Each structure stands twice: as C-alpha cells, then as structure tokens.
Amino acid sequence: QVQLVESGGGLVQPGGSLRLSCAASGSIFDIYAMGWYRQAPGKQRELVAIKTNGGATNYADPVKGRFTISRDNAKNTVYLQMNSLKHEDTAVYYCKAFRAQSVVYWGQGTQVTVSS
Numbered sequence: 001q002v003q004l005v006e007s008g009g010g011l012v013q014p015g016g017s018l019r020l021s022c023a024a025s026g027s028i029f030d031i032y033a034m035g036w037y038r039q040a041p042g043k044q045r046e047l048v049a050i051k052t053n054g055g056a057t058n059y060a061d062p063v064k065g066r067f068t069i070s071r072d073n074a075k076n077t078v079y080l081q082m083n084s085l086k087h088e089d090t091a092v093y094y095c096k097a098f099r100a101q102s103v104v105y106w107g108q109g110t111q112v113t114v115s116s
Contacts, residue, residue: 002026002105004095009110012085016114020080022095022107033098034071034078038091038112045094049080062088085114 008020024031035050049059049069057069068081078095095107 002028002031002097002099004097004105004107006093006095006107006110009093009112011113011115013116014086014114016085017081017083018085018112019082020093020095020110020112022078022080024076024078024097027099028076028097030100031097032100035096035098036069036078036080037094037096038089039094039109040088040091043091048093051078082112085112087114090114 003025004022006020006022008018010018012018033050033052036048037045038048039045047060048063049057049067051057051069051071059067066082066084069078071078082089090113092109092111094109097105
C-alpha cells in the first residue's frame, strides 16, 4: 500500500508562482514514476506532468515552459513548481504514483486557485 499526501495549494494571482509537494510513504520500493494531474470544475482529470525514476519527464502542452516536475528520491517526494500561473490553471491537483503490475495510487488532491 502506498499513501500520497499533497500540499502547497492555495490562492495565487495571475503571473505568480506556487510549488506543490507530494510525499509518498508505505510500499514505495517499486514505484517507477510519479506525476501530477489536475481536474478543473466541470472538466475531466488531465495529465500535467510525469517524471520517471530515471529522470525522463513529460509535460502537457498547456504547462510546457511554465511548470517543472522534480523528485527528491531521498525524501520520497515529488514536486511541481508552477510559474507564470494563469486563470486556466485553476484546478484540484492530484499526485499519482505508478507501481509495478499496473498498480497506481492517487493522493486526495490540493486546490490551486489563480485569481486576481
């Protein structure tokens, strides 16, 4: 079992920055990738960014050049640095862990609101 706890969400003005954190605990030995997804009101959950244990990253087009995903393996934590935030970035952001045997885990989410 893996537990994921997100933190760092909040209210920020357009153009501002925010950093989300996701701490993983439990049976984390075979996690090979972690990522961030988001879900805006009335919309489906969508990929934001993924980072593998080997360091490869993938970003959704709307966040390329603005968001950066990183991992601290020693702390079992994944981060999402969000810069130049826009109103359309407003969503609940979820952390996701990928394990072997097609097992995945989700955090409960943290709200990010971009508003002036």
